[in-house]
Amino acid sequence: MIRTEELHSCNGTLKSRSGQKQTENYTLKNGYHKNEKVQKNGNGFHQPRVRGEDSFEEAPMYVAVLTYMGYGIVILFGYFRDFLRAVGLEKCHQAQEREEQKDFVPLYQDFENFYKRNLYMRVRDNWNRPICSLPGPVFDLMERVSDDYNWTFRLTGRTIENVINMGSYNYLGFAENNVDFLKTVAEKTRQYGVGVCSTRQELGNFSIHEELEHLVADFLGVESAMAFGMGFATNSMNIPALVGKGCLILSDELNHTSLILGARLSGATIRVFKHNNMQSLEKLLKEAICSGQPRTHRSWKKILIMVEGIYSMEGSLVRLPEIIALKKKYKAYLYLDEAHSIGAVGPTGRGVTEHFGVDPKEIDVLMGTFTKSFGATGGYIAGKKELVDYLRCHSHSAVYATAMSPPVVEQIIRAIKCIMGVDGTTEGQRRVRQLAENTHYFRSRLKEMGFIIYGNKDSPVIPLLLYQPGKVGAFSRAMLKRKIGVVVVGFPATTITEARARFCVSAAHTRDMLNKVLQSLDELGDYIRVKFSRHRRPYRPELYNVTNFGLDS
Amino acid sequence: MNVGVAHSEVNPNTRVMNSRGIWLTYALGVGMLHIVLLSIPFFSVPVVWTLTNVIHNFGMYVFMHAVKGTPFETPDQGKARLLTHWEQLDYGVQFTSSRKFFTISPIILYFLASFYTKYDTAHFVINTASLLSVLIPKLPQLHGVRIFGINKY
Numbered sequence: 001m002i003r004t005e006e007l008h009s010c011n012g013t014l015k016s017r018s019g020q021k022q023t024e025n026y027t028l029k030n031g032y033h034k035n036e037k038v039q040k041n042g043n044g045f046h047q048p049r050v051r052g053e054d055s056f057e058e059a060p061m062y063v064a065v066l067t068y069m070g071y072g073i074v075i076l077f078g079y080f081r082d083f084l085r086a087v088g089l090e091k092c093h094q095a096q097e098r099e100e101q102k103d104f105v106p107l108y109q110d111f112e113n114f115y116k117r118n119l120y121m122r123v124r125d126n127w128n129r130p131i132c133s134l135p136g137p138v139f140d141l142m143e144r145v146s147d148d149y150n151w152t153f154r155l156t157g158r159t160i161e162n163v164i165n166m167g168s169y170n171y172l173g174f175a176e177n178n179v180d181f182l183k184t185v186a187e188k189t190r191q192y193g194v195g196v197c198s199t200r201q202e203l204g205n206f207s208i209h210e211e212l213e214h215l216v217a218d219f220l221g222v223e224s225a226m227a228f229g230m231g232f233a234t235n236s237m238n239i240p241a242l243v244g245k246g247c248l249i250l251s252d253e254l255n256h257t258s259l260i261l262g263a264r265l266s267g268a269t270i271r272v273f274k275h276n277n278m279q280s281l282e283k284l285l286k287e288a289i290c291s292g293q294p295r296t297h298r299s300w301k302k303i304l305i306m307v308e309g310i311y312s313m314e315g316s317l318v319r320l321p322e323i324i325a326l327k328k329k330y331k332a333y334l335y336l337d338e339a340h341s342i343g344a345v346g347p348t349g350r351g352v353t354e355h356f357g358v359d360p361k362e363i364d365v366l367m368g369t370f371t372k373s374f375g376a377t378g379g380y381i382a383g384k385k386e387l388v389d390y391l392r393c394h395s396h397s398a399v400y401a402t403a404m405s406p407p408v409v410e411q412i413i414r415a416i417k418c419i420m421g422v423d424g425t426t427e428g429q430r431r432v433r434q435l436a437e438n439t440h441y442f443r444s445r446l447k448e449m450g451f452i453i454y455g456n457k458d459s460p461v462i463p464l465l466l467y468q469p470g471k472v473g474a475f476s477r478a479m480l481k482r483k484i485g486v487v488v489v490g491f492p493a494t495t496i497t498e499a500r501a502r503f504c505v506s507a508a509h510t511r512d513m514l515n516k517v518l519q520s521l522d523e524l525g526d527y528i529r530v531k532f533s534r535h536r537r538p539y540r541p542e543l544y545n546v547t548n549f550g551l552d553s
Numbered sequence: 554m555n556v557g558v559a560h561s562e563v564n565p566n567t568r569v570m571n572s573r574g575i576w577l578t579y580a581l582g583v584g585m586l587h588i589v590l591l592s593i594p595f596f597s598v599p600v601v602w603t604l605t606n607v608i609h610n611f612g613m614y615v616f617m618h619a620v621k622g623t624p625f626e627t628p629d630q631g632k633a634r635l636l637t638h639w640e641q642l643d644y645g646v647q648f649t650s651s652r653k654f655f656t657i658s659p660i661i662l663y664f665l666a667s668f669y670t671k672y673d674t675a676h677f678v679i680n681t682a683s684l685l686s687v688l689i690p691k692l693p694q695l696h697g698v699r700i701f702g703i704n705k706y
Contacts, residue, residue, distance in 0.1 A: 064574030065581060072582070109634055114624035257557060313559035492625050494559040496569050 054276065054316040057452050059497075059532040063467050067497045070468050078118030093151040115492070119469075124150050126476035126488055132159055135168045136175050137508035141485065160483065164513050166503045167487040169312075171344040171460055172431045173508030174375030174415050181418075185410045192406035200392070204403030212409050215416050216380050220350065221360045224389070225382035227412075228397045229404040231369035234379030235337060236262040237396035239306075242335070242365065243268040247302040248288050250281060250332070254311050259337060263306065269293075275314070278322045281305070285330040303332040309341025309352040313489060313502060315455020315463050317345070320356045324363070335365040343373025344460050349419050349432040355458065374415040376408050435460060435507040438514060442505050445518050450531035454500075462503040464521075464530075471528050472499045478528070482520045556627050563629050566641045570651040583609055583662065599670040603679055606666040610659055610683040617655070618690040619704060637704070639690065640697060647693045656691050659684055 084090040094117055097107060125146060133140040141160040144153040168175065188208065198204035209227060216225040228234045239262030243249060247268040251259065253275040263270050271288075273280040285303070292299050305327060307318045318336070327334045338351045346354030351368065353360045360366060365387065369379040381391060392398050419428035439460045446453050452465040466472055469490055476488045479501075490499035505514075525531045562568055569575065587605045590596060596604065617639040627633065633641050643649045663684045670676035689695065699705040 058573070061574050061577065064572070065578045068572075068575060068578040069582075072578075109622055109631065111620070111622045111624060112626050112631070112634075116625065254559070260557075489559055492556045492565040495562075496565070496572050497574070498559075500559075 054454070054456050056316075056454055057533060057535070059452060059465065059467055060534070063532055064497050067468050067499075070470055071491070071496065074119055074469070078114060081118055082114070093148065121150055123473040125153070126473055129480075129485070130155075134175060134177060135165055136170065136177075137165055137173065137506055137510070137513060138162045139165050139485070141480075160480070162483060163480070164484045164509075164517060165506075166517060167485050168506070169340065169372035169504055170375070170506040170508060171340075171373045171435055171504070172349070172375075172415070172419070172428075173506050174373065174411075174418075176375070176508065181411070181414050184414060185407045188410040189407045194407060195405050196403040198403065199401060200398045200403045206403070206406060206409075208406055208409050208413070209403060212404075212413055213380075215413060217382055219416050219420055220353075220366055220382050222366060222382045222384070223361075224385040224387075225380050226388045226391055226395075226398070227370075227378055227380045227404055227409075228395075229378050229401055229408075230397070231339065231371045231377065231379040232258045233397050233401060234367060234369065234381060235259050236265060237401070238367075238381055238391060239263055239335070240266040241391060241394040241396065242266070243302055243304050246293065246300065247304065248300045249304050249306060250284050250288075251306045252276070252308065252311075254314055254316075255306060255308060256312065256337065256339070259306055259308070268304075275311070276316055276319055278319060278326065281323070282326055282330075285326060285332060289330055303330070304335055305332050306335045307337065309336060309338040310344065310459050310461055311455075312340050312461055313463065313494070313500075315453070315459045315461040315502075317341070317355070317456040317459055318352055320352050320358055324358060333364040334362075336363045336367065338366065338368040339379070340372055340461060342368035343419065343432070344435065345458055347432070348429060349373070370408075370412045370415075374412050376411045376415070378404050378408065378412070431507040435505065438505045438507065438509055441511075442503070442514055442518070446521065447533070447535070449518075449522050449525060450533045450535075451521070451525060452533050460505040462505065463500040464503060465532070466499050466501060466530050467497060467532070469499055471530055472501075474528050475501055475524065475530070478524050479520065482516075482524075484517055484520055556625055564623060564627050564633050564641060564644075565625075566623050566633070566638060567644050570642055570655070571649075576654055579658070583658075599673065599676055602666040602669040603676050606659075606662050606680050607683045609662060610687045613655075613659065613687045614690075618687065621704070635706070636697070637690075645696065647696070652691070656688070659687050 081090060085092045094113070125144075130142045130144070131139050132142050141163055143156045143158045143160055145156060146153050174181075192206060192208065196204040196206070200209070212227050213225045216227065217223060228237075235256070235258035239249075239259070243266045245267045247266070249263045249266070249268045249270045251263055251270055251272050253272050271284050273284050288300055288303055291297060305323060307320075307323060309318055310316070311318075318341075320336075323334060326332070336352070341355075342351040343349045345352055348354060350360075352358075353363065353366075360382075361384075364383060366382040367379065368382075370376040371378070381388065414423070415428075417423040417428075418425065419432065421428060436458065439458065439462075443453060443457055443462055446462065446464065454463040454465065455461060466475055466488070472488045472490045476486060479486050487502045487504075488500070489502060494500065503517075556565060557563065583605070586608060587601065590601045590604050590608075591598075593601075618637050621637050622631075622634045623641075636645075639655075642651060663680055666680050667677060670680070
């Protein structure tokens with residue numbers, strides 16, 4: 001009986017979304033909503049949602065000063081070490097050009113390797129660690145040691161087992177060995193084979209691909225969808241098919257490399273607005289409308305705003321209602337990259353459109369990937385039928401790339417059906433709720449402990465700011481000693497003062513795993529002094545179990 | 554740890570000098586250098602000020618006007634390879650806040666050094682030559698210009 005109600009609720013949600021009109025949002029002239037609440041009519045399933053603000057607290061100024069001093073010291077040591085190598089006092093481990101070629105133009109710029117050989121080499125054991133199991137909520141790592149300060153590694157043959165995985169984008173936990181899931185995947189493998197040696201336009205269009213595309217369109221609540229075999233190429237090969245010379249792309253400052261590559265390949269003019277800054281975006285839109293193209297001042301053929309649902313290194317959510325208001329006001333197009341947010345936010349996992357209560361039809365191009373929440377590869381583009389039909393003819397991926405592998409397609413189909421509930425279970429919705437619960441728990445506990453974390457409170461991507469470069473290596477090594485795998489990032493991948501550890505919460509993480517990670521973070525945060533927050537510590541809310549009070553000691 | 558993973562900046566060198574706290578760190582660094590030189594017992598105060606000015610200007614010349622390119626690979630295929638750090642600053646846009654600050658700061662240090670050396674002729678000549686060595690390359694007219702081919706390749 002409960003199952004039937006769940007099914008009805010899920011189907012009702014889908015039906016009401018596509019069938020009914022949105023309540024008109026009251027929007028001020030500058031594109032901002034009069035109130036923070038965004039409501040949906042008709043279905044009581046959705047409550048009025050208050051958009052949580054992104055948090056980007058700044059550390060005290062002395063932290064920035066110490067960071068620059070740290071970089072200054074290691075740069076001076078780098079120059080000193082280069083001097084020692086030049087005079088032969090220290091062995092040069094890296095490849096060098098032969099002495100006979102010293103009068104030729106060098107093949108490589110020596111200075112461009114300065115950072116790598118003098119700064120990155122000493123800490124590179126914190127990255128690219130080989131794993132030897134499925135990257136689920138826990139995984140196994142191969143133990144490796146270095147005898148020459150990380151110039152070379154050797155494997156000891158032992159494994160570090162049951163390391164808690166806080167680094168994978170396994171939001172809904174579908175990176176798992178589930179016999180029921182893999183049964184139909186095995187059947188499709190026997191039926192279709194493991195690969196398709198042709199493109200979607202030629203002999204590579206299977207009925208299973210069509211089924212996937214219909215399912216994605218139903219899941220998102222739009223007319224049509226198209227799937228691609230590679231997630232990165234979904235952006236980089238389709239943006240050139242949408243915009244070209246004489247068009248303008250307004251790109252968020254923190255967009256992913258695939259979006260940037262696609263924008264560059266398109267030949268359109270690219271302008272960058274500040275991250276999630278609506279004033280900056282509106283200023284660019286106004287200038288584009290008033291001034292037109294450079295020198296000739298003719299109108300732009302198209303203006304395309306490119307944003308992401310969740311920014312993968314910042315953890316912030318897009319300001320979707322504001323951007324849609326600006327898009328309507330200035331008659332621009334909107335390209336929404338939901339690579340991380342699809343499946344990870346929203347009450348039923350349908351991404352930021354559901355999270356903000358926005359009609360998916362208001363977004364011109366909905367893009368997402370299957371590589372994160374669905375435990376597969378590839379990506380999709382969804383929207384109006386005319387858009388998708390156009391892409392079927394003109395997309396570089398549709399014309400040249402091989403179609404998606406059938407077992408991968410079946411894995412995605414199984415995952416989407418699980419999330420939608422049409423497979424007869426409530427497992428998918430349980431995972432979506434579990435992810436939201438784990439996210440809120442982890443974020444609030446980190447804030448309580450005094451860490452500076454970035455991003456939206458609903459975002460399962462949680463960057464924890466470490467700031468100083470020396471603490472990046474110390475943090476990563478100490479966490480691995482405690483059997484916790486984390487991803488750390490520093491300059492030049494980030495700006496110079498914002499080195500961080502990036503945690504990705506999963507629905508497959510149990511409360512015990514999260515508590516272990518939080519306890520280790522609490523000890524380690526005090527030990528290496530990375531608790532820089534100046535907010536007042538809140539009293540413990542009633543939400544948590546009384547048994548967790550023991551973690552205070 | 555490649556360029557641009559967590560931001561879309563093509564060349565991080567353009568933004569380092571705009572970061573929060575970099576000016577304070579620079580001022581503290583120069584102050585620390587001065588205090589260290591003051592601690593050496595054989596140097597008198599005018600000699601220390603001249604040494605502070607000369608060492609600071611030499612360091613600024615090396616790191617901003619002699620070193621070219623980036624210490625990491627950038628996705629723009631080495632477009633900044635022949636540019637000094639000063640020319641990479643703010644993508645070459647002149648008269649930004651950082652450029653103004655780093656143009657004025659050696660002048661202020663020069664004023665302080667001249668004052669504390671009581672405008673002695675020998676110190677004056679040394680300090681002025683040192684100041685010109687870092688001020689002339691900063692002129693907007695000399696952006697990308699290599700006089701006599703100095704530091705051209």
